[in-house]
Amino acid sequence: KAGVTQTPRYLIKTRGQQVTLSCSPISGHRSVSWYQQTPGQGLQFLFEYFSETQRNKGNFPGRFSGRQFSNSRSEMNVSTLELGDSALYLCASSEEQGARSEEQYFGPGTRLTVT
Amino acid sequence: AQKVTQAQTEISVVEKEDVTLDCVYETRDTTYYLFWYKQPPSGELVFLIRRNSFDEQNEISGRYSWNFQKSTSSFNFTITASQVVDSAVYFCALSDAEDTGRRALTFGSGTRLQVQP
Numbered sequence: 001k002a003g004v005t006q007t008p009r010y011l012i013k014t015r016g017q018q019v020t021l022s023c024s025p026i027s028g029h030r031s032v033s034w035y036q037q038t039p040g041q042g043l044q045f046l047f048e049y050f051s052e053t054q055r056n057k058g059n060f061p062g063r064f065s066g067r068q069f070s071n072s073r074s075e076m077n078v079s080t081l082e083l084g085d086s087a088l089y090l091c092a093s094s095e096e097q098g099a100r101s102e103e104q105y106f107g108p109g110t111r112l113t114v115t
Numbered sequence: 116a117q118k119v120t121q122a123q124t125e126i127s128v129v130e131k132e133d134v135t136l137d138c139v140y141e142t143r144d145t146t147y148y149l150f151w152y153k154q155p156p157s158g159e160l161v162f163l164i165r166r167n168s169f170d171e172q173n174e175i176s177g178r179y180s181w182n183f184q185k186s187t188s189s190f191n192f193t194i195t196a197s198q199v200v201d202s203a204v205y206f207c208a209l210s211d212a213e214d215t216g217r218r219a220l221t222f223g224s225g226t227r228l229q230v231q232p
Contacts, residue, residue: 033219043206043222056219088158094218102148102210102218106160 001027004093004107012113018079021110025072025093031055032074033104034066037088046089049074050096078112086114117142119209121223128197129231136192136226138207144168149183149190150208150220160206166190197230204228 005024013019025032033056034046045058049068066076072093078085088111092104118141128134140149151163164174166183174181178195194201204227208220 031218035220042224043208043220045219045221048219058219090160092160092220103150103162103165104218104220105162106152108157108159111158 004091004105006089006091006107006110008110009108010111010113012115013081014115015081015083017081018077019081019112020075020077021089021091021112023074023076023091023093023107025074025091026105028095029093029105030072030096031094032068032072033092033094034074034076035090035092035106036060037090037109038084038086043090046076081114083114085112087112117144117147117209117211117221119207119221119223121205121207121226123226124224125227125229127229127231130199131196132230133193133195134197134228134230136194136205136207136228138190138192138223140188140190140207140209142209142211144211146211148210150210151181151190151192152206152208154204154206154225156203163192194228197228199230199232202228202230 007022031050033048037043048056052068063079068074088109090106090109092106094104120139147168149166152160154160171183180193182191204225206225207223210218210220
């Protein structure tokens, strides 16, 4: 099976702009989670989607949003970008049922730089 | 609240040495999962192992082994006969096992392992 894919891999934006990142989960995986990784804060959970519904949300401002489509692909959006949003954004997918339902498999990430 | 502590920020060893990465966790949940992930320079987090809180058996997979001790809330990871390819940042993580909607991973700060040839 192909792994989790994320596009684009690299992105440079200016403060105040908005950005949309895309994630395609492993085939058959219905849950998609997003994480932000920065040198200062480490890896932090953003949100999780299942069946096109946000099931869990981390402690991030409303500028961070996401959605999931019927084919389980997910997008996350950050509006009014700030310098502190520069980070590696990682997407992870997992099966919803079965013995490995809690195992999350990560994509290569999108490195966002805000200038 | 859940918390994962990886006190070792960076470890440097010479190839073929054994190395142990420490992980201590805090949770009020009675059932939970523990994980180890590897992050090579490419950035992708690679899943290594999952451990259920009910299963305290140690596990060995090739040169990798894991020691789970519930009494000390620790889940340590040992690499035997380290190789240069083991150089990466290793993360320990924790998630709730009872509520599907709370499967968010809480990560430690990571341990950077450098294996010198």
